[in-house]
Amino acid sequence: MANKKVSTAAMGSSKIDKIIAKYQGNAGSLIQVLLEIQSENRWLPREALDKVSKKLKVPLNRIQHIVTFYKAFSLVPKGRHEVHVCTGTACHVRGAPRLLDSVQDLIGIRPGETDLDLKFSLETVNCLGCCALGPVMVVDGEYHGKMAPAKSEEVLKSYE
Amino acid sequence: MPRINSPAELEAFRKDIISKRDPDKPCIAVCTGTGCLALGAAHVVTALKEEVKKQGLKTKVDVRETGCPGFCERGPLLVIYPEEICYLQMQPGDAQEIVSQTIVAKKVIDRLLYVVPSTDKDEKIVQESEIPFYKNQMRNLIGNNIKIDPKSIDDYLAVGGYSALAKALCQETPEQLVNLVKSSNLRGRGGAGFPAGIKWEFARKSADKTKYVIVNADEGDPGAFMDRALLEGNPHSVLEGLTIGAYAIGSHEGYIYVRQEYPLAVENAGIAIKQAEEYGFLGKNILGSGFDFTIKMHQGAGAFVCGEETALLMSLEGKPGEPRPRPPYPAVKGLWGKPTNINNVETWANIPLIINNGPDFLTSIGTEGSKGTKIFSLVGKVNNTGLVEVPMGITLRDIIYKVGGGIPEGKKFKAVQTGGPSGGCIPEEHLDIKVDFDELAKVGAIMGSGGMIVMDEDTCMVDVARYFLDFLSDESCGKCSPCREGIRQMLKILTNISEGKGREGDIELLEELAEATGDASLCALGRTAPNPVLSTIRYFRDEYEAHIKEKRCPAYVCKELISYYIDPDKCKACMICLRKCPAQAIIGGKNQIHVIDQEKCTKCGTCFEVCPDRFGAVTRLSGEPVPSPIPEEARIIAGKSKKDE
Numbered sequence: 043m044a045n046k047k048v049s050t051a052a053m054g055s056s057k058i059d060k061i062i063a064k065y066q067g068n069a070g071s072l073i074q075v076l077l078e079i080q081s082e083n084r085w086l087p088r089e090a091l092d093k094v095s096k097k098l099k100v101p102l103n104r105i106q107h108i109v110t111f112y113k114a115f116s117l118v119p120k121g122r123h124e125v126h127v128c129t130g131t132a133c134h135v136r137g138a139p140r141l142l143d144s145v146q147d148l149i150g151i152r153p154g155e156t157d158l159d160l161k162f163s164l165e166t167v168n169c170l171g172c173c174a175l176g177p178v179m180v181v182d183g184e185y186h187g188k189m190a191p192a193k194s195e196e197v198l199k200s201y202e
Numbered sequence: 203m204p205r206i207n208s209p210a211e212l213e214a215f216r217k218d219i220i221s222k223r224d225p226d227k228p229c230i231a232v233c234t235g236t237g238c239l240a241l242g243a244a245h246v247v248t249a250l251k252e253e254v255k256k257q258g259l260k261t262k263v264d265v266r267e268t269g270c271p272g273f274c275e276r277g278p279l280l281v282i283y284p285e286e287i288c289y290l291q292m293q294p295g296d297a298q299e300i301v302s303q304t305i306v307a308k309k310v311i312d313r314l315l316y317v318v319p320s321t322d323k324d325e326k327i328v329q330e331s332e333i334p335f336y337k338n339q340m341r342n343l344i345g346n347n348i349k350i351d352p353k354s355i356d357d358y359l360a361v362g363g364y365s366a367l368a369k370a371l372c373q374e375t376p377e378q379l380v381n382l383v384k385s386s387n388l389r390g391r392g393g394a395g396f397p398a399g400i401k402w403e404f405a406r407k408s409a410d411k412t413k414y415v416i417v418n419a420d421e422g423d424p425g426a427f428m429d430r431a432l433l434e435g436n437p438h439s440v441l442e443g444l445t446i447g448a449y450a451i452g453s454h455e456g457y458i459y460v461r462q463e464y465p466l467a468v469e470n471a472g473i474a475i476k477q478a479e480e481y482g483f484l485g486k487n488i489l490g491s492g493f494d495f496t497i498k499m500h501q502g503a504g505a506f507v508c509g510e511e512t513a514l515l516m517s518l519e520g521k522p523g524e525p526r527p528r529p530p531y532p533a534v535k536g537l538w539g540k541p542t543n544i545n546n547v548e549t550w551a552n553i554p555l556i557i558n559n560g561p562d563f564l565t566s567i568g569t570e571g572s573k574g575t576k577i578f579s580l581v582g583k584v585n586n587t588g589l590v591e592v593p594m595g596i597t598l599r600d601i602i603y604k605v606g607g608g609i610p611e612g613k614k615f616k617a618v619q620t621g622g623p624s625g626g627c628i629p630e631e632h633l634d635i636k637v638d639f640d641e642l643a644k645v646g647a648i649m650g651s652g653g654m655i656v657m658d659e660d661t662c663m664v665d666v667a668r669y670f671l672d673f674l675s676d677e678s679c680g681k682c683s684p685c686r687e688g689i690r691q692m693l694k695i696l697t698n699i700s701e702g703k704g705r706e707g708d709i710e711l712l713e714e715l716a717e718a719t720g721d722a723s724l725c726a727l728g729r730t731a732p733n734p735v736l737s738t739i740r741y742f743r744d745e746y747e748a749h750i751k752e753k754r755c756p757a758y759v760c761k762e763l764i765s766y767y768i769d770p771d772k773c774k775a776c777m778i779c780l781r782k783c784p785a786q787a788i789i790g791g792k793n794q795i796h797v798i799d800q801e802k803c804t805k806c807g808t809c810f811e812v813c814p815d816r817f818g819a820v821t822r823l824s825g826e827p828v829p830s831p832i833p834e835e836a837r838i839i840a841g842k843s844k845k846d847e
Contacts, residue, residue, distance in 0.1 A: 112505050173274070
């Protein structure tokens with residue numbers, strides 16, 4: 043996963059046009075279009091949703107329904123570093139709740155939140171599928187396995 | 203690449219690929235599945251490639267990046283062909299030795315081999331298939347993963363790929379194919395276990411020109427990654443199965459619905475579709491048979507409920523993934539209102555095997571009601587975490603102990619949880635039951651899609667039930683109230699119990715709510731949601747009662763019910779826990795016995811973990827008061843130790 047630059051402004055509308063064009067303006071592709079914008083921009087600004095609504099001829103309230111229903115979408119900007127703590131069952135029985143508690147204490151935010159300096163965003167994930175490494179924490183795509191509360195402090199300190 | 207226009211051309215092309223490959227040419231196959239990649243497999247591959255180049259062996263040795271063979275616990279791993287030498291827990295630094303010793307000098311490197319645990323002499327195993335983890339499996343579906351590069355269609359062809367497609371399109375009629383799958387007794391691997399052949403027949407008989415076939419790769423159970431390994435490690439086998447199914451049903455358009463959380467599966471399946479189109483295994487007039495078929499990929503956006511087939515269809519149509527009542531079943535009214543056949547990844551991957559080897563291939567394996575093999579992801583408190591493929595009918599005990607190598611650190615087995623959030627916990631007394639669709643259901647669990655989470659004595663069963671309900675209340679789409687409210691209320695009670703606020707009668711109330719939620723919910727998510735609660739109450743009622751009556755968590759998990767305490771007689775004031783405590787809740791100093799400030803303590807357990815075994819001063823308490831700290835003047839231990847004097 044590349045460490046993309048954070049942009050808090052809306053992404054260029056030409057990029058959105060390109061993505062929409064790729065799916066031939068098909069309203070059935072709404073989720074795919076939104077996923078691509080999310081992955082490109084890391085969050086969905088209001089301007090982008092307006093544009094998608096107009097181009098695909100889908101009412102904004104339906105788009106709002108979609109982006110709040112599915113977990114992949116974010117309506118707020120993300121921090122420079124995305125921290126994912128796996129809370130899958132295997133990680134859970136290996137102590138993920140204690141890990142999550144200490145990560146929350148360390149960076150001062152709860153899952154789904156971004157800190158005010160836009161440094162960290164914290165998310166929980168249901169399973170990363172590398173259960174042999176559990177409990178697992180991923181920061182900007184880099185896996186940190188067999189984590190313990192004390193170890194998480196060392197890892198998080200290394201990010202600027 | 204030339205388009206392949208007939209079965210004869212396919213065979214000629216396959217012969218050509220095989221003839222160009224020297225079976226004696228050394229090949230280093232490195233697993234680059236998600237698990238091994240997380241452990242650093244990419245660096246191992248780079249180091250190996252550089253080393254091969256450095257030693258001037260570029261034309262003489264192949265380095266192949268393969269799919270996941272399943273032994274995640276010991277990754278990154280590699281297998282060297284033709285000798286089938288298996289090296290585990292690789293580091294990039296080992297590359298030089300592997301190339302110069304094993305490849306050039308034909309010497310096996312001892313320290314990278316599998317060591318048989320708990321034998322007196324260090325018995326080591328060289329060949330992959332001899333390692334107990336693999337030896338006790340039957341790897342019909344995932345066996346090819348380590349042999350092929352999932353990004354290479356030629357690799358798939360070299361192991362016989364697409365021969366089933368040729369056979370199906372050119373030698374069988376659609377009716378024959380449906381009957382073949384019916385007589386193989388293949389049951390859907392996604393969880394419900396519905397016979398695939400019968401499902402196909404319904405879709406085939408639906409009178410509509412437009413029909414759809416779909417691969418359900420929305421594998422959402424936490425702790426399960428069977429489908430990912432197949433789609434990521436051998437995507438063409440899934441495409442081949444889907445295309446055969448499409449032909450049998452009379453569909454010309456297929457979809458792969460895959461979670462966006464599986465980027466490598468999305469990538470590899472996307473490459474595979476492109477390659478299959480180039481070779482003519484997809485598109486117009488496939489292999490000269492006159493049959494047209496295309497496959498599109500659709501990514502899920504992160505909603506567990508979309509694994510349910512009607513919710514999946516809604517999502518494919520670009521809507522929120524809310525299930526609808528059945529009937530009508532998708533075979534009659536599915537995607538865009540057209541007849542649709544949805545099968546899980548593993549089900550589709552079974553199809554080429556059945557076509558190539560006949561239905562007996564499946565019916566000769568397994569139990570009366572469940573045939574063939576099943577892939578499980580064996581995780582949690584087990585020595586050999588990984589993916590295992592076993593014949594139906596094997597006992598849970600064999601999976602956990604023979605394949606899985608038992609419980610780590612000499613702990614005691616408590617339960618195994620099968621079937622994900624819809625499944626149940628099975629205790630020691632039922633470990634000898636045969637694993638199949640029907641037997642697991644009898645003990646209150648389900649086989650589900652294949653998650654298998656092993657739990658030891660340190661796992662609290664109330665907490666496990668609470669965990670699953672928490673997951674489900676988050677993932678419930680909210681459309682029907684029995685599921686939305688039932689799960690929420692059960693979660694509330696479980697949370698209270700785990701926080702020491704449980705009341706007499708809570709267990710009975712849970713049972714009542716579970717029944718109502720299970721009976722009245724719209725889709726399988728709600729209908730099976732009570733399983734984790736009911737199965738833990740059924741087998742571990744004493745744990746529930748300890749939480750409620752004694753305010754005690756026997757496994758020392760529920761934070762509100764436990765305390766950490768440093769035994770002043772055992773504490774050697776070594777400062778380790780004091781330094782490591784993330785909450786700075788430990789008072790003390792050099793030569794001063796440490797005391798935990800219970801007000802500040804966050805119960806993270808760090809002190810318990812770091813206190814050296816030889817002291818064992820930090821203990822956990824539950825259901826009893828924490829002894830008051832010894833007075834400050836009594837905490838000095840200078841003088842007690844000779845060294846300090």
